[in-house]
Amino acid sequence: MTLKLYIGNPNYSSWSMRAGVLLRAFGIAHDEILIRIDGFDANSTFKTEVNQIGATGTVPFLIDTSVQDGHDQSLIITDTLSIVEYIAETFADHAIWPKDRAMRAKARNLCAEMHSGFGALRQHCMMNIGPDLSRAGALIWRDHAAVRRDVARIETAWADMLALSGGPYLAGDFSALDAYFAPVVMRLKYYSLPVTGESQTYMNRIFKHPAIEDWVGGAVTSAEFLDFEEPFRLSTDDPEPV
Numbered sequence: 001m002t003l004k005l006y007i008g009n010p011n012y013s014s015w016s017m018r019a020g021v022l023l024r025a026f027g028i029a030h031d032e033i034l035i036r037i038d039g040f041d042a043n044s045t046f047k048t049e050v051n052q053i054g055a056t057g058t059v060p061f062l063i064d065t066s067v068q069d070g071h072d073q074s075l076i077i078t079d080t081l082s083i084v085e086y087i088a089e090t091f092a093d094h095a096i097w098p099k100d101r102a103m104r105a106k107a108r109n110l111c112a113e114m115h116s117g118f119g120a121l122r123q124h125c126m127m128n129i130g131p132d133l134s135r136a137g138a139l140i141w142r143d144h145a146a147v148r149r150d151v152a153r154i155e156t157a158w159a160d161m162l163a164l165s166g167g168p169y170l171a172g173d174f175s176a177l178d179a180y181f182a183p184v185v186m187r188l189k190y191y192s193l194p195v196t197g198e199s200q201t202y203m204n205r206i207f208k209h210p211a212i213e214d215w216v217g218g219a220v221t222s223a224e225f226l227d228f229e230e231p232f233r234l235s236t237d238d239p240e241p242v
């Protein structure tokens, strides 16, 4: 296999999920290599392994062993949005971005907004696939106006895309945009944040997509409890001591 996707723990690593879901959704053959997250300190095993392979300290990263990078080494791509673009360019026969130019521009725009934005939602509702975090979610929703603003903006953007494309996914057929928002869907669902009926319908559809089912199934079965990833629980036995 020439494509190797290095990922973090699938229940926690939202960026890994984007790339992993995209490759699954389009049936793109690849090896997936887990780098267990044991912390993000400079001397953590995680950082040591990532740096040894030549990446830049974060997951996911993609290595294409069939392409040299100019230093006689396999090409390595260390940013999720760049991974999406590389996959879209390499597998141009797949509609990884929408075929329509305006729709494609809007999809890219929204992915970029996701890539650099929604900081409050990301900070307070760290992705955690599996547990029921509704009690924590209710308190976060009550106490953090910025989280409510992030969710409102996401719902407006989703409604706009679904109205323009006609669905069933954000830009029509399943695209990079849906892969990009999959971790947001996970956050909204597992923290039980209040959303409109239209958003809920979209979220249900996402959960039924085979690529998401595959990722979520793997995330749940392989989940190991890491306390620094879960400010709400002391262990898997604890509900949510917020």
Ligand SMILES: N[C@@H](CCC(=O)N[C@@H](CS)C(=O)NCC(=O)O)C(=O)O
Pocket: 008, 012, 013, 014, 015, 016, 040, 057, 058, 059, 060, 078, 079, 080, 081
């Ligand atoms: N901008 C990067 C962000 C990737 C990222 O932050 N990944 C997390 C795991 S989900 C990570 O590796 N964090 C390590 C750290 O923050 O030191 C991307 O698009 O891939």
